[in-house]
Amino acid sequence: MPDAPAVTPALPWPFGAPGWQLGRDEALRLTTFNSQAGVALAIDGRFRGQDGQPRAINERAVPNTDRTIATQLIGLSDVELLNLQVRATGGAPRIGQCFAVLEIVRGRTGDVQPVATLAQGYVTDTQRLAWPGSAVRSSVDGSGVLRSITGTDPAAGAEWSETVPTNARWRFVAVRVALVTDATVANRVPQVIVDDGTNTLYLIPSHANQTASLTWTYHGFYAGAAGFASGNYIALPFPGDLFLQGGWRIRSSTGSLQAGDNWGAPQLLVEEWIED
Amino acid sequence: MATVKCETCGGVYDQTIADGSRYFHTCPPLLKLRVRLADGTIELRDGRVVFDEEDDPRGGKRRTMKIAPPLKPGETFLEEVPVERPDHRDENVKGGQGRERSERKKDGKGTSTATR
Numbered sequence: 487m488p489d490a491p492a493v494t495p496a497l498p499w500p501f502g503a504p505g506w507q508l509g510r511d512e513a514l515r516l517t518t519f520n521s522q523a524g525v526a527l528a529i530d531g532r533f534r535g536q537d538g539q540p541r542a543i544n545e546r547a548v549p550n551t552d553r554t555i556a557t558q559l560i561g562l563s564d565v566e567l568l569n570l571q572v573r574a575t576g577g578a579p580r581i582g583q584c585f586a587v588l589e590i591v592r593g594r595t596g597d598v599q600p601v602a603t604l605a606q607g608y609v610t611d612t613q614r615l616a617w618p619g620s621a622v623r624s625s626v627d628g629s630g631v632l633r634s635i636t637g638t639d640p641a642a643g644a645e646w647s648e649t650v651p652t653n654a655r656w657r658f659v660a661v662r663v664a665l666v667t668d669a670t671v672a673n674r675v676p677q678v679i680v681d682d683g684t685n686t687l688y689l690i691p692s693h694a695n696q697t698a699s700l701t702w703t704y705h706g707f708y709a710g711a712a713g714f715a716s717g718n719y720i721a722l723p724f725p726g727d728l729f730l731q732g733g734w735r736i737r738s739s740t741g742s743l744q745a746g747d748n749w750g751a752p753q754l755l756v757e758e759w760i761e762d
Numbered sequence: 763m764a765t766v767k768c769e770t771c772g773g774v775y776d777q778t779i780a781d782g783s784r785y786f787h788t789c790p791p792l793l794k795l796r797v798r799l800a801d802g803t804i805e806l807r808d809g810r811v812v813f814d815e816e817d818d819p820r821g822g823k824r825r826t827m828k829i830a831p832p833l834k835p836g837e838t839f840l841e842e843v844p845v846e847r848p849d850h851r852d853e854n855v856k857g858g859q860g861r862e863r864s865e866r867k868k869d870g871k872g873t874s875t876a877t878r
Contacts, residue, residue, distance in 0.1 A: 523782045551784055552855050554864050577782075636779055638787050639878065641772030647790035652854045673813040675825070681844065695815055695825065733854070739793055739842060741827070742812040751775070751878075 505534060505566035506590065512601070513594055514560040516572065517587040519625070519653060519760045520549035525577030525584050527609060531570035531617075533562055540568060546575075549584060553653035553760055559594060571616040572609050581608045582631030585760040586615050626655055630759040639751035646749045647737035649683075650730045655761040658728040660707040661736060662753045667700050668746030675741035678706050678722055683733045690722045691741075732761065767876035770851045774876045786853040789870065791844030795829065800836030811842055 508514075516529055531543040543562070550556045572586050587606040592599045604617035607627075614620070637648045646663060650656050658680075667674055673695035680688040693713045696702050706722040714721050730736070738749060764777045771789035779785045795809040810830050818824040829839050851870025 521783050523778065523784070550864065552786075552864055554855055583783075633781055633783065635785070636776065637785075638768070638771075638773035638775040638790075640790055644771060644773070645790045645793070647788065649786070649788040649852070649854060651786045652856075673815050673825070675813045686841075695813060735788075737790060737844070739844075742810070 505568045506602070506604075507566050508533075508562050508564065508590065509592070510563045511594075512563055512590055512592050514562055514567070514570070515587075515589050515591045515598070515600070516545075516547050516558045516560070517589070518547065518549035518556050518584060519553050519762055520551060520556070520579065520584040521553050521651075521654065521758070521760065522577050522579040522583040523551050525549050525551070525579050526575050527572055527584070527586070528575045529560065529570065529572050529588075532568040534566040534568060536564065543570065553651060553762075555762065559591070559598075561594070569617065570604065571614045572605075573614045574609050574611040578611050579608075580610060580631045581613070581629060582757070582759050584609050585625045588615065588617060625760045625762070630655075630657070630757040632659075633754075633756050633758050635754040635756065637752040637754060640749050642748045643743065643745040644749070645738045645740060645743070646752050647735055648752060648754060650732050650734045652732045653760060653762050654732050655759045656730045656734075657757040658724060658730060658736065659755040659757060660705065661755070662703060662705050663738070664701060664703045664750040665696060665740070666748045666750070667696055667698055667702075668744050668748075669698050670744040670746065671698050672742040672744055673697060674743060674747065676704060676720075677739045677741070678704070678724075679735075679737050679739055680728065680730065681735050681737070682731075683735060687734075688725065688728070689739075690724065692720050692722065694720055765876050765878055766873040768851050768873055769871035770849050771847065771870075774878060776878075786855075788852045788854065789847055789850040791850075792847045793842050794845045796840040796843050797833065798838040798840055800834070804840070806843065806845070811839075 527547040529545040532540050547558045586609045588604040589600050590602040605615050605620035607623040609615050640646050677691040694715045702718045704720045706724050708726040709723040767774050775787050794806045797805050812830045814826045815823050849870045852867040856865050
């Protein structure tokens with residue numbers, strides 16, 4: 487058996503970590519999904535060029551603000567990639583708002599082929615996405631961002647309805663909404679419904695009838711099996727961990743609703759993630 | 763932060779909400795009644811579920827659900843179903859791949875400026 491060739495032992499990471507040799511037709515790609523206004527990202531890092539000298543990478547990216555995909559190619563062909571990080575430099579997104587994927591792709595136009603994912607996860611102004619170092623995480627791992635959402639104030643005689651935005655996932659926490667009834671004698675029975683855009687998934691009716699010329703406030707939250715009332719405060723029980731996908735709705739359906747009855751704008755508390 | 767009124771449903775909303783995120787308005791659906799007719803066919807019709815409060819012979823009050831206008835003999839009320847209103851507005855973006863997804867699903871009758 488011939489002697490094994492002499493090999494210099496590798497230095498421990500990160501000092502001796504081998505870089506990623508980018509081929510002539512390869513590039514870096516940053517893909518983002520973001521819900522927060524004003525977010526700007528910095529892509530920083532180092533590469534070793536043909537002359538063996540390390541050089542800095544300083545690129546900028548501006549994600550879309552409607553949770554749609556935005557991609558940016560960074561041409562670094564024929565170099566050795568040493569390290570990378572992505573951080574938010576504007577907009578102060580929180581975990582759950584700006585999801586980024588760093589990868590190596592082959593090709594620049596047309597059918598760009600992803601060949602390696604370096605890191606993926608949420609980026610904030612204080613928490614970086616780094617390679618090497620960061621994991622490849624799902625956008626629905628861990629806690630999302632807590633959002634207090636003021637919905638649409640419907641016209642008199644209309645129900646209220648809120649839809650989970652495209653590319654978002656919600657965990658419902660609470661809703662508060664007021665109903666002002668007109669002078670018509672009738673027993674209004676509000677129901678809060680969760681549906682998938684078509685099919686009802688959950689329906690909870692108020693156990694109390696709201697009659698004429700009253701203002702009652704309905705509070706939906708995780709509250710066990712039975713609703714309760716105290717004066718003009720009505721509690722509606724919801725299941726815990728109620729997750730909703732994009733296009734699903736939380737809405738009212740009010741028995742005996744009169745033309746002059748007026749729902750206010752619902753105020754929702756939800757936990758939200760990006761989910762494409 | 764612009765406040766607008768949806769010209770389809772009359773709803774009033776802020777296009778950007780307090781946390782800096784965009785708000786995507788959708789018109790609330792209209793409600794129709796799904797009814798099984800005497801011959802077994804299913805029909806969607808206009809109408810509402812109403813509630814009367816009556817004396818309960820065992821004491822107190824009890825809530826009675828009724829349909830308005832009343833059903834004919836042999837008809838059975840199945841459920842109240844949501845139906846998109848004509849020209850409904852849905853500001854959520856369309857699905858699919860790429861930046862073109864920023865396209866709004868349904869414009870409806872548009873919006874006008876408003877105050878809360």
